[in-house]
Amino acid sequence: xxxxDEFFAEFADYLENQVSLEVRQExxxxxxxxxxxxxxxxxxxxxxxxxxxSNSFELPQNIFDPIIERVMAKLRTDPS
Amino acid sequence: xxxxxxxxxxxxxxxxxxxxxxxxxxxxxxxxxxxxFIPNFLTAQSALPRxxxxxxxxxxxxxxxxxxxxRVHKERILLCIAADRRDNYWVALNTxxxxxxxxxxxxxxxxxxxxxxxxxxxxxxxxxGFCLKLSRDSSSVGLEDVEALRAQGxxxxxxxxxxxxxxxxxxxxxxSVALRPEPDVKRRNxxxxxxxxxxxxxxxxVVADTRHKAARRGPYVRAPYLSPITFEHFAIVRKSHxFIPNFxxxxxxxxxxxxxxxxxLGSILLPEDALTxxxxxxxxxxxxxxxxxxxxxxxxxxxxxGLGLSAxxxxxxxxxxxxxxxxxxxxxxxxxxxxxxxHSSECSPEGAGKLASFGFTREQILECVVVTAINNFxxxxxxxxxxxxxxxxxxxxxxxxVNPSDAATTLMPREGVEQLVxxxxxxxxxxxxxxxxxxxxxxxxxxxxxxxxxxxxLLAILGDAADAQDAMQDTLLSAFKHIGRFxxxxxxxxxLVSIARNAALxxxxxxxxTESLDQRETEEDCGFRPRQIAAWQENPEQSxxxxxxxxxxxxxxxxxxxxxxxxxxxxxxxxxxxxxxARQLGLSVPAVKTRLLRGRLMLREWLxxxxxxxxxxxxx
Numbered sequence: 001x002x003x004x005d006e007f008f009a010e011f012a013d014y015l016e017n018q019v020s021l022e023v024r025q026e027x028x029x030x031x032x033x034x035x036x037x038x039x040x041x042x043x044x045x046x047x048x049x050x051x052x053x054s055n056s057f058e059l060p061q062n063i064f065d066p067i068i069e070r071v072m073a074k075l076r077t078d079p080s
Numbered sequence: 081x082x083x084x085x086x087x088x089x090x091x092x093x094x095x096x097x098x099x100x101x102x103x104x105x106x107x108x109x110x111x112x113x114x115x116x117f118i119p120n121f122l123t124a125q126s127a128l129p130r131x132x133x134x135x136x137x138x139x140x141x142x143x144x145x146x147x148x149x150x151r152v153h154k155e156r157i158l159l160c161i162a163a164d165r166r167d168n169y170w171v172a173l174n175t176x177x178x179x180x181x182x183x184x185x186x187x188x189x190x191x192x193x194x195x196x197x198x199x200x201x202x203x204x205x206x207x208x209g210f211c212l213k214l215s216r217d218s219s220s221v222g223l224e225d226v227e228a229l230r231a232q233g234x235x236x237x238x239x240x241x242x243x244x245x246x247x248x249x250x251x252x253x254x255x256s257v258a259l260r261p262e263p264d265v266k267r268r269n270x271x272x273x274x275x276x277x278x279x280x281x282x283x284x285x286v287v288a289d290t291r292h293k294a295a296r297r298g299p300y301v302r303a304p305y306l307s308p309i310t311f312e313h314f315a316i317v318r319k320s321h322x323f324i325p326n327f328x329x330x331x332x333x334x335x336x337x338x339x340x341x342x343x344x345l346g347s348i349l350l351p352e353d354a355l356t357x358x359x360x361x362x363x364x365x366x367x368x369x370x371x372x373x374x375x376x377x378x379x380x381x382x383x384x385x386g387l388g389l390s391a392x393x394x395x396x397x398x399x400x401x402x403x404x405x406x407x408x409x410x411x412x413x414x415x416x417x418x419x420x421x422x423h424s425s426e427c428s429p430e431g432a433g434k435l436a437s438f439g440f441t442r443e444q445i446l447e448c449v450v451v452t453a454i455n456n457f458x459x460x461x462x463x464x465x466x467x468x469x470x471x472x473x474x475x476x477x478x479x480x481x482v483n484p485s486d487a488a489t490t491l492m493p494r495e496g497v498e499q500l501v502x503x504x505x506x507x508x509x510x511x512x513x514x515x516x517x518x519x520x521x522x523x524x525x526x527x528x529x530x531x532x533x534x535x536x537x538l539l540a541i542l543g544d545a546a547d548a549q550d551a552m553q554d555t556l557l558s559a560f561k562h563i564g565r566f567x568x569x570x571x572x573x574x575x576l577v578s579i580a581r582n583a584a585l586x587x588x589x590x591x592x593x594t595e596s597l598d599q600r601e602t603e604e605d606c607g608f609r610p611r612q613i614a615a616w617q618e619n620p621e622q623s624x625x626x627x628x629x630x631x632x633x634x635x636x637x638x639x640x641x642x643x644x645x646x647x648x649x650x651x652x653x654x655x656x657x658x659x660x661x662a663r664q665l666g667l668s669v670p671a672v673k674t675r676l677l678r679g680r681l682m683l684r685e686w687l688x689x690x691x692x693x694x695x696x697x698x699x700x
Binding site for chain 1: 299302303304305307308309310315318323326329330332468470520523524527528531532535536539549552553556557560610613614615616620621626629630633634637648649652653655658673674676677680681683684687688691
């Protein structure tokens with residue numbers, strides 16, 4: 001079985017689903033037997049899911065209206 | 081027949097000469113062992129000893145070392161490919177080697193006369209047919225061909241070796257076509273039956289016609305896991321590239337071959353004592369495009385971007401470098417390699433002379449030849465092993481539409497993927513055209529479409545909501561001022577984000593403690609290891625309100641250093657692809673991947689105390 005260091009060396013590509021079948025099999029065997037790496041993988045995957053699905057930094061469109069209106073007013077008076 | 085001397089004299093130079101004491105070192109020992117003397121194709125390269133050393137590594141690993149295929153079988157393949165390519169130099173040299181290995185001359189003559197009826201056993205004939213097919217048109221080889229070899233009893237170890245031997249033959253022949261070494265031994269006549277004819281299919285029923293191979297995926301041979309911890313060359317590759325390309329992963333069955341290739345590639349491609357890296361990557365890109373090798377095209381586009389070219393510039397070099405912004409001298413260099421790489425018979429001393437008139441030195445011209453040869457080596461290996469792309473290729477290539485000699489170029493975006501964008505494909509194109517004519521309403525509509533994207537890009541860099549809103553105004557004014565310069569060679573939204581990025585960076589520079597987006601990856605970045613090892617709740621979203629999670633996350637993202645924050649924002653919050661993030665930020669894909677992992681892990685560290693299973697009694 002691969003070591004934790006070897007698992008971590010492949011971790012970024014594994015998260016992005018960019019590993020070959022052979023590498024994936026090795027990583028998943030390791031995950032099934034190493035609690036620390038399993039925790040790391042599970043929590044990182046959840047982090048990505050939360051970031052992707054939380055609608056964070058979502059601002060109502062109208063918050064930008066004053067900015068856009070200011071810019072357009074300036075351009076109408078001085079388009080150069 | 082021009083000699084190598086004539087070839088380089090065409091460039092007004094003479095690089096021939098007996099190897100000096102320095103060159104009598106290891107590489108020459110390898111060749112002396114292989115051939116019994118130092119062949120002329122080596123002395124023709126004596127201006128750059130490092131490329132001779134690189135060649136020696138390849139010869140030793142691929143040909144001389146005992147492997148799954150015997151030396152005689154390998155030499156037979158090398159001979160037949162040389163004959164197929166009408167390469168008199170290598171036919172003569174290979175013949176001598178076979179004789180020295182105890183192969184009767186009449187058998188060699190039979191091979192050259194009609195290898196199909198030279199008394200070769202059926203499996204060996206199948207292997208030879210496979211290698212010839214691969215060397216003639218690497219894009220025609222598919223999984224079916226490899227399966228046909230397996231059916232003949234060949235193990236994957238033998239198949240990978242046969243592919244490597246074919247690649248070596250292509251490398252050798254590319255060199256000899258350009259360098260035109262004087263024959264070392266008496267030249268043998270080539271027989272018409274083995275000469276290359278476009279209409280002659282490989283006559284082996286066991287080798288399938290695989291023109292439809294696109295549906296079959298590679299890699300074709302087993303690739304056992306090889307760890308970057310135990311195989312130090314992988315660690316080096318990961319450090320320099322940010323990842324280990326599939327090109328190397330697919331060859332793990334033969335670590336010795338891999339090691340030789342990595343050393344050879346490093347010796348040829350990395351030094352800048354002759355050509356620059358941009359020049360070399362441009363050569364690799366152009367010849368790969370001509371070989372219709374979209375794997376290598378994608379890799380070299382990425383490499384060029386890593387060396388500072390824009391994605392559009394790199395794509396343009398692949399599609400038609402004559403329409404790119406390259407200096408005229410570099411275009412002449414590429415004209416030369418196009419002839420060498422694809423129309424070898426047109427490669428002439430006059431071509432080298434033309435390069436000299438552009439100021440290229442003998443070392444540079446020689447390196448140009450060697451880079452083309454190593455490119456053909458890599459292209460052959462990639463196609464022969466069916467290695468899957470690391471990145472989505474930027475374009476689909478067709479023979480008639482890549483660097484056409486007499487036709488206008490057509491850009492061909494790959495179906496379903498928005499990479500290189502023609503104006504007609506960008507939904508903003510019509511509004512952009514109107515805005516460029518000064519129509520303010522059109523500009524306002526464009527701005528409203530992309531406000532959120534701009535804001536997130538600004539926030540990602542500045543890390544402060546109020547600052548981001550201020551920078552928004554600067555961005556919009558700057559976009560209107562410069563919209564006339566937008567030429568539609570990228571998506572309008574990409575261009576807009578680049579304006580936002582510049583506006584944000586300008587503000588960032590005005591701060592006392594400047595955060596930089598451009599710092600290179602450090603040891604710390606690559607070696608970052610998480611400290612929090614407590615398991616998380618099964619469904620953290622269920623034990624916290626959405627608002628709680630959102631606030632926690634936003635605080636976590638904003639505390640990240642800018643170089644990680646911007647990647648996490650664009651990749652995970654904005655859901656752009658890794659490649660798109662790289663384009664938006666002008667970074668290489670490997671750099672984005674390294675920073676993305678680090679940013680995600682830092683964010684995980686931030687969230688862990690709040691979402692661990694022990695809190696709120698959830699999970700486990």
